[in-house]
């Protein structure tokens with residue numbers, strides 16, 4: 001028994017030593033938006049592929065959130081043909097290129113609405129569906145209230161909210177436990 005307690009103490013000590021540098025290095029902030037019950041996401045495009053990418057990105061968020069904690073994470077998504085803020089909390093639009101050509105996406109938001117803009121091209125090259133999916137999954141995180149996950153590591157796969165990713169590498173970024181836990185911290189009882 002004493003040996004067991006000693007072992008547990010040792011494990012706790014080791015965990016603490018390992019956790020201290022992690023806890024100080026990682027910074028995961030929030031954005032000011034808080035979505036209400038059954039938020040309505042809308043994609044402003046008639047392109048079937050872009051509509052499917054929008055659906056898949058949002059569905060992945062809902063799936064990962066429900067798998068981890070089956071509370072109310074219900075979200076709706078539909079197509080719109082004009083910028084209609086009466087029916088939508090979050091609007092996704094696709095553009096040929098960004099004002100800042102280095103941006104792979106951006107989200108403008110206030111407390112209850114967000115506009116996501118995703119470029120179809122980067123440095124004059126057409127982005128793949130996978131890269132569009134990566135950008136949109138990240139921007140959807142912002143639109144739900146997540147800020148950036150800053151660990152100081154470039155291309156950190158620990159979070160979909162890591163601020164940088166390199167396109168044209170055939171990489172699909174994943175929503176991680178870090179992201180799901182951060183959502184649960186913000187929405188303790190899901191969308192209310």
Ligand SMILES: [Zn+2]
Nearest residue numbers: 138142148163
């Ligand atoms: Zn971002």
